[in-house]
Amino acid sequence: MVRRNGVRWVWALLSACLAACHSASAPLGQDAYVWQRQWNSSVVTALGQSADLVRDWRVLAAQTDARGQLRPVATDRAALAATHRPVILVFRIEGQLVQWDEDALLAQIQALRDSWRGYPLAGIEIDHDCGTARLPAYAHFLGRLRQALGGLQLSITALPAWLSSGDLDKVIAQADEVILQVHAVQSPRAGLFDDALARVWIDRFAARSSKPFRVALPNYGTRVAWDSDGRVVAVQSESPVLVGGMEASELAASPAKVATLLSALRSDRPKGLSGIVWFRLPTPQDERAWSLPTWRAVMTGLPLTNRLAALFQDGAVPGMVDVILRNDGDVDIGLPHGIQLPVGCTVADGVNGYALSSRNGQLFLQRSQDGWLRAHRQRAVGWARCGTGKALPVIAP
Missing domain, CATH: 2.60.40 (Immunoglobulin-like)
Known part of the structure; x- marks a missing residue:
């Protein structure tokens, strides 16, 4: 009896080691956010030209308005289906909302999910950039949502600022996976992306989380305008904004710096890191995103030859x-x-x-x-x- 239990223990330990080794050596899967609010031929073309490198599409399905009501985004489901890639529906809840009607929001999310019935969804994602003081309430909301979703995977985005909060663990506990955002998380005056600081945040999150996580990397630029008091009055990214400011600056994610971080993550992979999520799918009409050849080169690790x-x-x-x-x-x-x-x-x-x-x-x-x-x-x-x-x-x- 002792010998048999010992054999079982050895096999269990060996299986755990093999699983850990497989996880560490498995390639980093790469997803892409489809964040366009107007689906035109340019978006459809980009989907078709990128599907061979993308694991899942994370599609913006709805966004809350100033009153906390979800406003659906019209999508081209036929174009998504033609790529033969799974879809994760993303619901963006504005971080500036002080509170919302949980019951109403849960009902709206479930109704939108049900409207995709018949389409093979891979999961639901909640994108909510709230302050740390709101994390307990957010964890409560996620707990209710997870129950309502049944067995459908629940993903959430997370901010580096949350690492300083003891309530982060409560939020992580309600999700199946977390997407750590390392771009556009500081004051615009600090820039859009810092590869060295991003690695610090990733390592800290890996040490903190027991759940698998992905890292959201940027492949875009944005124009930020400030008023005379230094307050941000407009952020122009994939669509033009007419509001002006006393001061404006173009911020951009350097392909070389993003490639440096991605290479480092592949060679020295943090515990729990399962993949990358790119913000956002570049299209031929998107002048503030990298070109498709550049995105593909960074994704596949090709040299970025300077000419x-x-x-x-x-x-x-x-x-x-x-x-x-x-x-x-x-x-x-x-x-x-x-x-x-x-x-x-x-x-x-x-x-x-x-x-x-x-x-x-x-x-x-x-x-x-x-x-x-x-x-x-x-x-x-x-x-x-x-x-x-x-x-x-x-x-x-």
Whole structure:
């Protein structure tokens, strides 16, 4: 009897070890958020061109309004079905809502889920960026929702700020999986994405959570405007916003920095990390998202070869030249921090996100806002009046 129990114990330990090894070596599955509120031919094209690399689509199904009522988003279910990929319905509850009617919200979520009856759903996701003081109430809501969903998987998003709260464990306990968001979680003045800080948050969450989790990575840019008091008055991302501000800046996630983090996660995988979720599905019409070739290159770990050049081009005014950045590569490249002008240039200025700067008597065009240059595109970034030499501007670190 003792021997038989000992054999069982050895087999149980071996099975656990094999499962852990398999989990650690399994590739990171990659999902994508389909966040478009208007489904046109561009979205349908992007779905078809990306499905081979995507595990699940996480589709924005509804979003709460100022009164806490869910407003459905019309989707093209036929286009989704044609990709032969599972769908997870995402319900976004605005983080600024102080409270809501739990019964009404639960009923609305269930009704929308039932409207997809017949479509093979892989789960439901709740996206709610509430403050830490609201976490106990949020955990209560999730507990009720999980019961109502039966066996359907429940995913939730989580913020790094929640790591400081003892109530995070109550929220995690109600979910089957968690998606840790590491982009656009700080003040816009701090930028959109910091790969080193993101890794710190991921490791902290891995040490804290007993549930499998995914990491939401960015492949987009956004324009943020502030008023004279420093308050954010507009955020323009995949759709234009007409509200202006006293100050505005373009923020962008660098493909190179995101690729660096992704590579590190693959080579030194945190405990419990099961995959990546990309925000958001890039489309041909989305000028603030990476191009599809760039996204695919980062997803698959291909090298992001830099083929960026700074050139002079005769301007419309005699004696003036336009400073042109040209990307001859196949992937998008983050805009360089600076462009050093030749010594013979005595007058110059920057445009399109660049401004004139000087250091030790040397003129530079200094980047004033984030961004990238699409593959096989060019951008005018300034002008200059220079001597007759053939020297070209130099991209400065």
